[in-house]
Amino acid sequence: MGVKAWLSKPLAAYVHKKQQHWIQHPVEAQKAIFDKIIRKAAGTKFGREHHFDKIKTHADFVKAVPVRDYEGLASYFELVQQGVKDVLWPGKPIYLAKTSGTTSGAKYIPITKDSIPNHINGAKNALLAYIHETGNAGFLDGKLIFLSGSPELEEVGGIPTGRLSGIVNHHVPGYLRTNQMPSYETNCIEDWEVKLDQIIEETIDENMTLISGIPPWVQMYFDKLIRQTGKPIKDIFPNYSLFVYGGVNFEPYRKRLRESMGRCIPSIETFPASEGFFAYQNEQQDKSLLLLLDTGIFYEFIPVDEYFNENPTRLTIGEVQIGVNYALIISSNAGLWAYSIGDTIRFTSIKPYKILVSGRIKHFISAFGEHVIGEEVEQAMDRTMAKYQSAELIEFTVAPYVSQDQGQSYHEWLVEFSRPPHDLGDFEKDLNMQMQQINTYYNDLITGNVLQNLKISVLPMGTFRSYMKSQGKLGGQNKVPRLSNDRQLADGLLAITSS
Template identity: 80%
Template sequence: MGVKAWLSKYLAAYVHKKQQHWIQHPVEAQQAIFRKIISGAKHTAFGRDHTFGSIKTHADFVKAVPVRDYEGLSNYFNRIKQGEIDITWPGKPIYLAKTSGTTSGTKYIPITKDSIPNHINGAKNALLAYIHETGNAQFLDGKLIFLSGSPVLDEVGGIKTGRLSGIVNHHVPGYLRTNQLPSYETNCIEDWEHKLDEIIEETIDQDMTLISGIPPWVQMYFDKLMRQTGKQIKDIFPNFSLFVYGGVNFEPYRKKMFESIGRQVDSIETFPASEGFFAYQNEQNDKGLLLLLDAGIFYEFIPVEEYFNENPTRLTIGEVELGKNYALVINSNAGLWGYSIGDTVKFTSIKPYKLIVSGRIKHFISAFGEHVIGEEVEKAMQQTIQKFPTAELVEFTVAPFVSSGEGESYHEWLVEFSKAPNNVDDFEKELNEQLQKLNSYYDDLITGNILANLKVRVLPLGTFRNYMKSQGKLGGQNKVPRLSNDRNLAQGLLEVAKL
């Protein structure tokens, strides 16, 4: 065992012990964050506009600060981009994280001197939690790859601006930099396909032990490696032992990825976003993600069914229930206030507080009142794939197909397989039955002949990749929405596929 691995075990034990205080006193930890960030921002433009000086309780805060998304706060963000100071947090942000949001176009999210540790420590502590639980630290002695965006930063309003993954790349601890691949020069390549070719050249003969990235882009990396070598990943990287991912649900990709690897490896799910690093998986046998309650973020949770109400209920951590879907709202030392990040979460544990990401609040189909959400379509696909073991899924999305004829409208599933099921009709029937079991409203519409059974449209191999490339969203942290309430994405895919 190398020095890095040996020392990391002591650091992991120290961090684990330190975390126990807020884990065991979650409500108190959140109250302390609340008081600290309200006090910290009371002299900012936002704080003055929203009477932060008189806010004492969460009830006061709810009255003063409405829930808004990026567009709702854009007047403040625009002032930050123009170089003004003391707008939503004291001083200027040290970075603006540029992200092509699925609901808002290009967004510029402030990252402050106070909030950057949240991003860095979240990722670091996810690895340390794994080391503490499993005792496996040897991966730190090998090569580590983080498939990420370019670290090249521009300036907007005198503030360094770039993709979150590129920003974080500048803060990788020095003791890991000697292990990190790809090289800085390769990481700066903007074109994903060219970049991937260079990454393969740099890694194909290295002792890769940890691989991190969004599952579909990691799978693309694996596919190219296997085509080039004729080998499975386990034979290319025999010491590869840990896969770290976030951004999308891993389950639809799990089967193909582990078949590509050729054996099981441990994995860690994380919940990062430009707005903050919220949670990570801290136990291998528990898919729930530990919510970070002492990291400069005060959380609020809105029951999904109330989200579009004029005055929805806004719960704090001590008020949430197991198994309910909530829209996640954050307030933080990045200067985000009543900020709806667009994700929905469901708690799997309250001692400690653990959750799963269940979908996107604006990614649903409710063309007929069914309100089918991302969690349901992913689970339906996962359960169906298990019954068709020869099928290998690449990617999918779902859109409504509205017909003027009664009972002729349906959900269209646009699916790309690397290996299609032997009988697509049987696959389609099973998928429909699984969705009926998961969503009672959908079941009612099917049995009432208001909706026809879903239809699977099999897309040619490479359609999703070519579509994302056409949109300038190939690779990095970009991901395909699982659901749309219109046919814009579906039409784009069909045009690319020439169907």
């Protein structure tokens, strides 16, 4: 065992012990954060306009500060981008994290001196939790790769600005710098395909022990390695021992990634975003994620079925229930206030508070009143794929097809297989049956002849990749929406196949 692996074990034990206080006193931990951030931001433009000096309780906060998304706070973000001080948080942010917006183009999320530890320590503590639980630390002695965006930063309003993954790259601890792959120069390449070729050249002969990234982009890395060598990943990197991922549900990619690896590799799921690092998997036998309650973020939870109400219920951590889908709302030491990040979560435990990410508020289908969410289509696909063991999935998305004739509308599943099921018709029927079992509204629409059974459109291999490239979203932290309430993505994919 190398020095880094050896030293990591007492550090992991220390961090685990330190976390027990807030894990055992979650309500108190959240109250302390609430009080601290309200008090510190009282003199900011936002704090003055929303009377932070009079806010003493969560009820006061709910009355004073409405829930908003990025567009709702745009006027404040614009001032921050102009370099104005004391807008949302004292002083100026130390970074702006640039990310793709759904309706507003690029978004610029502030990262402050107070909030940067949340991003850095979240990722670090996820690894330390794994080490503490399993005793496996050998991966720290090999080469580690983080498939991420470019670390090159531009300036907006005098503030260094770039992708979150690139910003975090500047804060990798010095003791891991010698292990980190790829090189800084390669990481700065913007073109994903050119970058991927260079990453392979740099890593193919190295002792890779940890590989981290969003699953579909990791799969592209694996595919190229396998084509180049004719070997599974376990033979290319015999000491590869830990896969760290986040950003999308792993299940649709699990089978193909495991086949590419050639053996079962332990993994850690994380829940990072430009707005904060929210949770990570801290137990190998539990897929749910530990919600981080002491890192400068105050959480509120809105039941999904109330989200679009004028005055939705806003719950604090002590009021949530297991099994209910909630929209996640945050206020933080980055200067985000009652901010809807767009993700939905579901609690699996309240001792400690652990969650699963269930989807996106804007990623749903309710063209006919069915309100199908991302978690449901992924669950239906997972169950169906389990029955068709020979089939191999690459990617999929779902969109409504709306006809003017009653009973002619349906959900269109646009699916890319690397190995299609032996009988697509049976697969389609089974998938539809799973959806009927999972979503009662969908079932009512099918049995009431309002909707036809779903239809699968099989896309040629490479379609999703070509579409993402055409949108400038190939690689890095970009993700394909699992479903949409309109035809924009579906029509874009179909246009690729007909061109």
